[in-house]
Amino acid sequence: MVEVHLSGVFPRSEKLIDATRAAVRGNLPQAEVDRVLRHDIDSLVGLQVESNLDALVDGQLNWQDLFRPFNQLLTGIDLGSLTRWFDNNTFYRQPIIVEKVSLKSNDLQEYFRSDLLPNAPHKKAILPGPFTFAHLSENRAYSSFSDLVNDLARALQRTVAALQERGYEYFQFNEPSLCAPGRTQPELEIAKHAYETCAHGIGGTSIIQTYFGDASQVIELLLDYPVDSIGIDFYATSIDSLKQYDFNKILGCGCVDGRNSLLESPKELKTFISRAKESLEPVDIYLTPNCDLEFLPQTVAEKKVRLLGETKRLVA
Amino acid sequence: MGSKLFPVQEIGSLPKAPWLLNYLRGKDAGPSDLDHLSKWSKVSGFENESETRTILTKPKDAANQARLRELASIFAIRYLESAGLDYVYDGEENRIEMYEHPVRNSGGFEFYGHVRSFDSRYYRKAACVSKVAFQQAYHLNEFLLIKQHAKRRVKVPITGPYTIAEWSFNEYYQKQRASDYSDLRKLKFEAKRDFVLDVAKQIIQPNLKALVDAGAEWIQVDEPALTTKPDEVPFFVDAYNECTAGLPCKLSVHVCFSDYRLLYPHILKMKNCSQLALEFANRDDEKRSAYDQLKLLNEFGDKREVGLGVADVHVDDIESPELIKNRIEYASKILGDPARIYVNPDCGLRTRSWDVAYAKLTNIVKGAELSRRSFS
Numbered sequence: 001m002v003e004v005h006l007s008g009v010f011p012r013s014e015k016l017i018d019a020t021r022a023a024v025r026g027n028l029p030q031a032e033v034d035r036v037l038r039h040d041i042d043s044l045v046g047l048q049v050e051s052n053l054d055a056l057v058d059g060q061l062n063w064q065d066l067f068r069p070f071n072q073l074l075t076g077i078d079l080g081s082l083t084r085w086f087d088n089n090t091f092y093r094q095p096i097i098v099e100k101v102s103l104k105s106n107d108l109q110e111y112f113r114s115d116l117l118p119n120a121p122h123k124k125a126i127l128p129g130p131f132t133f134a135h136l137s138e139n140r141a142y143s144s145f146s147d148l149v150n151d152l153a154r155a156l157q158r159t160v161a162a163l164q165e166r167g168y169e170y171f172q173f174n175e176p177s178l179c180a181p182g183r184t185q186p187e188l189e190i191a192k193h194a195y196e197t198c199a200h201g202i203g204g205t206s207i208i209q210t211y212f213g214d215a216s217q218v219i220e221l222l223l224d225y226p227v228d229s230i231g232i233d234f235y236a237t238s239i240d241s242l243k244q245y246d247f248n249k250i251l252g253c254g255c256v257d258g259r260n261s262l263l264e265s266p267k268e269l270k271t272f273i274s275r276a277k278e279s280l281e282p283v284d285i286y287l288t289p290n291c292d293l294e295f296l297p298q299t300v301a302e303k304k305v306r307l308l309g310e311t312k313r314l315v316a
Numbered sequence: 317m318g319s320k321l322f323p324v325q326e327i328g329s330l331p332k333a334p335w336l337l338n339y340l341r342g343k344d345a346g347p348s349d350l351d352h353l354s355k356w357s358k359v360s361g362f363e364n365e366s367e368t369r370t371i372l373t374k375p376k377d378a379a380n381q382a383r384l385r386e387l388a389s390i391f392a393i394r395y396l397e398s399a400g401l402d403y404v405y406d407g408e409e410n411r412i413e414m415y416e417h418p419v420r421n422s423g424g425f426e427f428y429g430h431v432r433s434f435d436s437r438y439y440r441k442a443a444c445v446s447k448v449a450f451q452q453a454y455h456l457n458e459f460l461l462i463k464q465h466a467k468r469r470v471k472v473p474i475t476g477p478y479t480i481a482e483w484s485f486n487e488y489y490q491k492q493r494a495s496d497y498s499d500l501r502k503l504k505f506e507a508k509r510d511f512v513l514d515v516a517k518q519i520i521q522p523n524l525k526a527l528v529d530a531g532a533e534w535i536q537v538d539e540p541a542l543t544t545k546p547d548e549v550p551f552f553v554d555a556y557n558e559c560t561a562g563l564p565c566k567l568s569v570h571v572c573f574s575d576y577r578l579l580y581p582h583i584l585k586m587k588n589c590s591q592l593a594l595e596f597a598n599r600d601d602e603k604r605s606a607y608d609q610l611k612l613l614n615e616f617g618d619k620r621e622v623g624l625g626v627a628d629v630h631v632d633d634i635e636s637p638e639l640i641k642n643r644i645e646y647a648s649k650i651l652g653d654p655a656r657i658y659v660n661p662d663c664g665l666r667t668r669s670w671d672v673a674y675a676k677l678t679n680i681v682k683g684a685e686l687s688r689r690s691f692s
Contacts, residue, residue, distance in 0.1 A: 011431065011432070012432070014429055014430065017430050017436075017438050020436035021436055021438075023436070024436050064434070064435045064436075065434070065435075082434055084573075087544045087545050088544075089433065089439075089441075089482070089483055089541065089544070090431075090432060090433060090434065091433060093434075093435075214501075234500045234501070235500045235501055235504050236501055237501060238499050238500075238501050238502065239498075239499070240499070255500060257500075257504075260485050260486060260487070260490065260504070261428060261443040261485035262443075262485065262486070262487040262490050262491065268494075268497050271497065272497065272498075272500070275498060294431070294432060295431055296428075296431065296485075297428040297429030297430060297431055297441070298429060299428055299429055300428050300429075
């Protein structure tokens with residue numbers, strides 16, 4: 001038996017795309033966009049349930065990028081210019097840190113739609129990791145990078161606590177910057193310290209999701225972080241490059257490609273999971289896309305969700 | 317152009333003429349469309365204003381649409397010529413856009429839907445589902461029309477093989493290597509190389525040949541995605557050499573909004589490329605530090621011409637002729653040879669208004685003239 005989850009932002013349907021475009025042009029009221037959005041979320045939840053996924057996400061369909069909700073939820077953040085999102089033809093607005101950051105309130109309803117997720121099996125929340133958040137922001141307020149990372153970690157810890165009260169049990173911190181080229185030992189120590197804050201006291205499962213980069217460069221230190229699970233993008237990291245390490249955590253096996261429309265076969269995925277298990281001997285393993293599925297058209301992403309479910313059946 | 321210093325060249329697309337867009341969308345021309353046509357016809361000396369107005373009142377059938385497209389091309393050529401450019405095209409008035417146009421006119425691709433670019437902006441991304449194939453010389457008719465009407469020398473922009481592959485999903489070439497499923501990273505990397513090379517061989521090479529056979533003297537290969545994945549820059553170099561080998565015309569490469577250090581040393585192996593056209597103004601400051609990246613060419617002994625981006629295409633502020641002159645002269649000092657410098661906006665001006673684009677272009681021309689005087 002292997003658990004299966006989604007690991008990021010889900011693409012919008014063509015109807016929601018049309019609605020958001022019309023709203024930008026001033027041709028559609030926000031209430032109508034919200035109605036289509038609600039339909040998309042319900043549809044995604046239904047698909048995950050039908051595909052027998054083990055932790056359900058709301059798809060973050062109203063998140064304009066990984067950081068944008070926190071421009072609203074946290075103090076001290078302004079919106080900056082459009083910036084390329086790693087090696088994708090996709091862009092985010094760079095957060096500009098203008099004063100001390102902290103969580104404004106526990107009202108997270110707009111961006112974490114627990115109300116639309118059923119109580120079983122489990123609810124999964126996806127958040128920016130504190131290191132990536134700080135690394136991709138322009139810091140105009142803090143005298144040291146580590147102070148910014150720590151304050152973001154504190155804000156995220158409060159966010160997690162609020163989400164736990166809303167029934168979330170899985171907490172994934174997205175950390176593509178941790179496996180980007182050029183990470184230094186002091187930076188990785190700063191990130192570790194941040195996780196001692198933001199993952200502290202989590203009653204459920206804490207996950208650091210690395211993606212877009214080769215995790216083998218940093219995995220030795222990541223395995224020492226106080227989290228339950230590390231997610232690996234196996235389209236950027238080879239299994240062999242991780243073999244030498246004692247994988248003392250749950251492995252998020254990112255082998256369904258969120259950046260290519262080619263559908264993997266359940267048989268191929270089963271073989272890959274077996275190889276990852278045998279080679280790395282992790283505490284446990286779950287199957288997941290290597291990153292958000294938002295880089296795919298929605299119809300393709302839906303097929304990938306069904307594929308996850310089929311693979312789960314095959315592995316069982 | 318001979319020995320004229322600092323020739324000014326078009327680098328990419330202009331905004332679409334509003335009267336063309338509305339006509340193609342089935343809408344009647346409104347007052348603002350007609351004002352646009354009238355204003356820029358006067359400014360540019362566009363000789364077909366009357367015919368254009370007549371067509372705008374006619375049924376929107378295929379023949380009228382085709383003629384209006386031609387008129388929009390001529391309109392854009394005159395706009396660029398009247399701004400004073402030495403090398404022109406037609407602002408790509410008749411291309412869907414730089415990715416979709418080649419992909420929709422080539423074999424092997426299928427569109428599944430939209431993906432997000434940012435916020436509520438989306439684009440159509442195609443999947444390569446079978447071996448890519450040449451279907452038609454998709455810029456040929458456009459080039460023949462421009463060649464017939466342009467009064468200045470013509471440079472043809474064409475989207476390069478790496479950008480087409482990078483902006484597409486790679487299904488077919490990855491499937492071909494699917495037996496090697498044990499290392500997904502290696503699988504994806506090698507399948508990408510296959511894809512880029514085949515786009516170059518099967519699509520770009522015959523398109524380039526058709527343009528050269530029709531008389532194209534200069535073709536610019538646009539590669540905005542080139543440094544997206546630094547370890548894949550060598551794929552582009554191999555692909556470029558494959559599709560440009562033996563072509564008897566001037567060839568150049570346009571790259572923008574990138575870390576140019578990632579291009580080196582790989583691009584030194586590009587054999588048939590006489591100019592690198594690069595964006596700088598967008599990242600410039602008062603110290604002209606953006607142009608310090610030109611030192612890379614010196615560092616690696618790269619003696620090619622430079623298409624110098626001197627106007628930022630992302631802002632409406634109009635660079636003064638003096639600022640343009642300063643940028644040109646700063647770059648000249650670094651390169652040590654002013655004759656290697658051509659001048660252009662950073663990239664296509666399609667996101668600016670016609671007024672802003674024109675003001676930027678005319679100031680580039682004035683700035684180049686100031687520099688010319690200064691050097692003479």
